[in-house]
Amino acid sequence: MKALKNYMDKIKPHFEPGGKLSMFQSVFEGFESFLFVPNTTSHSGVHIHDSIDSKRTMTVVIVALLPALLFGMYNVGYQHYLAIGELAQTSFWSIFLFGFLAVLPKIVVSYVVGLGIEFTAAQLRHHEIQEGFLVSGMLIPMIVPVDTPLWMIAVATAFAVIFAKEVFGGTGMNIFNIALVTRAFLFFAYPSKMSGDEVFVRTGDTFGLGAGQLVEGFSGATPLGQAATHTGGGALQLTDILGNTLSLQDMFLGFIPGSIGETSTLAILIGAVILLGTGIASWRVMLSVFAGGIVMSLICNWFANPDIYPAAQLSPLSQICLGGFAFAAVFMATDPVTGARTNTGKYIFGFLVGVVAILIRVFNSGYPEGAMLAILLMNAFAPLIDYFVVEANIRHRLKRAKNLTK
Numbered sequence: 334m335k336a337l338k339n340y341m342d343k344i345k346p347h348f349e350p351g352g353k354l355s356m357f358q359s360v361f362e363g364f365e366s367f368l369f370v371p372n373t374t375s376h377s378g379v380h381i382h383d384s385i386d387s388k389r390t391m392t393v394v395i396v397a398l399l400p401a402l403l404f405g406m407y408n409v410g411y412q413h414y415l416a417i418g419e420l421a422q423t424s425f426w427s428i429f430l431f432g433f434l435a436v437l438p439k440i441v442v443s444y445v446v447g448l449g450i451e452f453t454a455a456q457l458r459h460h461e462i463q464e465g466f467l468v469s470g471m472l473i474p475m476i477v478p479v480d481t482p483l484w485m486i487a488v489a490t491a492f493a494v495i496f497a498k499e500v501f502g503g504t505g506m507n508i509f510n511i512a513l514v515t516r517a518f519l520f521f522a523y524p525s526k527m528s529g530d531e532v533f534v535r536t537g538d539t540f541g542l543g544a545g546q547l548v549e550g551f552s553g554a555t556p557l558g559q560a561a562t563h564t565g566g567g568a569l570q571l572t573d574i575l576g577n578t579l580s581l582q583d584m585f586l587g588f589i590p591g592s593i594g595e596t597s598t599l600a601i602l603i604g605a606v607i608l609l610g611t612g613i614a615s616w617r618v619m620l621s622v623f624a625g626g627i628v629m630s631l632i633c634n635w636f637a638n639p640d641i642y643p644a645a646q647l648s649p650l651s652q653i654c655l656g657g658f659a660f661a662a663v664f665m666a667t668d669p670v671t672g673a674r675t676n677t678g679k680y681i682f683g684f685l686v687g688v689v690a691i692l693i694r695v696f697n698s699g700y701p702e703g704a705m706l707a708i709l710l711m712n713a714f715a716p717l718i719d720y721f722v723v724e725a726n727i728r729h730r731l732k733r734a735k736n737l738t739k
Contacts (some may be wrong), residue, residue: 337368338368338369341365341368341369345361345365348361348362357456358459362461387463387465390613391465391467391468392467393607393608393611393613394468394608394613394664395467395468395471396607397603397604397605397607397608397613397664398468398471398472398475398594398604398664399604400597400600400601400603400604401475401594401595401597401600401601401603401604401660402436402471402475402593402594403600404587404594404596404597404599404600405432405436405475405593405594405595405596405597405600406429406432406433406435406436406593407425407428407429407432408432408587408588408589408591408593408596408597409431409432409435409436409479409535409593410423410427410428410429410430410431410432410433410435410543411428411432411588412533412534412535412553412574412588412590413431413432413435413534413535413536413539413543414428414431414543415573415574415575416534416536416547416548416551416553416574417536417543417545417546417547417548418545418548419545427542430542431539431542431543434539434540434542435479435535435539436474436479436593438483439473439474439477439481439483439486439593440470440471440474442474442483442486442487442490443470443471443473443474443486443490444466444470446486446487446490446491446494447466447469447470447473447490447491447494448466448470450491450494450495450499451463451465451466451494451499451503454499454503455503458503460503463503463504463505465498465503465504465505465511465670466494466504466511469493469494469511469512469515472512472594472664472665473486473489473490473493473512473515473516474486474593474594475592475593475594475595475660476512476513476515476516476592476593476594476595476657476660476705477516477519477527477592477593478526478527478532478533478592478593479532479533479534479535479593480526480531480532480533480534480535481519481526481527481532482526485519485522485523485526486515486519488518488522489515489516489518489519489522490515492514492515492518493511493512493514493515493518494511496514497509497511497514498511504670505670506670507670507671508671508712508713509671509709509712509713510665510668510671510708510709510712512665513665513705513708513709514709516705517705517706517709520700520705531553532553533553533554533555533590533591533592534553534574534590536551536553548575550575550576551574551575552572552574552576553574553590554574554590555589555590555591555655555656555701556571556579556584556589556590556591556655556656557644557655557656557694557701557702558701559571559572560643560644560646560647560694560701561643561644561698561699561701562698563639563643563644564643567639568639568646569639569643569644569646569647571584571651573588573589573590574590581648581650581651581654584598584651584654584655585597585598585599585654586598586599587599587600589655591655591656591657592657594660595656595657595659595660598653598654598659601659601660601663601664602659602663604663604664605619605663608663608664608667614663614667615667615669615672615679617676617679617680617683618662618666618667618672618673618679618682618683619662619663619666619667619683620683621679621680621681621682621683621684621686621687622661622662622666622683622684622686622687623653623662623687624683624684624687625683625684625685625686625687625688625690625691626649626652626653626658626662626687626688626690626691627649627652627653627687628684628687628688629687629688629690629691629692630647630648630649630652630653630691631649633645633691633692633695634646634647634648634649642695642696642698644694644695644698644701645695652691652694656694656701656702656703656704657702657704657705658687658690658704660704661686661690661704661705661707661708662683662686662687662704665704665708666682666683666686666708666711671712671715672711672712672715673715673718673719673722674715674719675718675719675722675723677722678715678718678719678722681718681722682711682714682715682718685707685711685714686704686707686708686711687707688707689703689706689707689710689711690703690704690706690707690708691703693706693707
């Protein structure tokens, strides 16, 4: 690393004002700040210092995402070999390699498109390149089905970065979560590729690996998809892709069809421990999202009508283990830019995210996953929540001051 640092220092003058490559100054600074800690510090004046900068914050979030990502890669291979009836005779590493090769192109496309736009925007504005897309670029491939075409991911990522981020001023200025805007764009622009039986389990080979015929009776519907399409009343029985009954343990561990990084609640909770232990994510938001989801699930479960709203039969634990609820609570709702910023506001914001997510799941069978729309909706209301919290605090303090002066 020292040799690379010396080389970067040697070529740096060419990218500074007056240098022959000064037009690429933002790009050079972006790479330099990505590789090394900046050596510029404040020497005077009053400043607020912290032991952690945005680059380290993003790095911790990436580390927290790794358990869910690695399990998601394994589960992609697991579901594929289960679908072709070769799971028992396939080794762990072959299963993981299949998933790795299936997921890696999505990660590459997400970063190339997103960072390419960010680098271009920073260069045009003569601004420094921010680290915000390091996390968004990882989140995007984790919240889409494995068979989402790469060109769709590229188009959706470009739309989100341009219209949900850059037009608002870049990192820290966006109103809506970038990764969720990407998913929302995919859902509304290409609904057949974000729902249905054939997108959450890869049935074909990947780079020539894992070719085979589907077993008889295969169904790639996700558990939430089964709940949304359950007709005829009666008890709701969730099954895996071969028709075997799913237990709560299966849902918690994540050996079920779903978006790449959202299936394992256990892996997501490991990421939550990392985020909370390092102080990166707000426990108030995380806790209140789960609380809102459990309370609303209990209410829906008490008044469940299997003939009209079959998803209401799902227990609270099933609701938070299925779909993207846990992933949204840990990695999406805790976005410090697009969520509420006051402590009281964080409780309200998170609780409403959990409530709205379950309401959408239960009462909108056309969209069995509710977490995405719940967070995007509450992103719009987060400034309003903070406004009323601050106004209430001002009124409380004024009232207390008047009482003291009497």
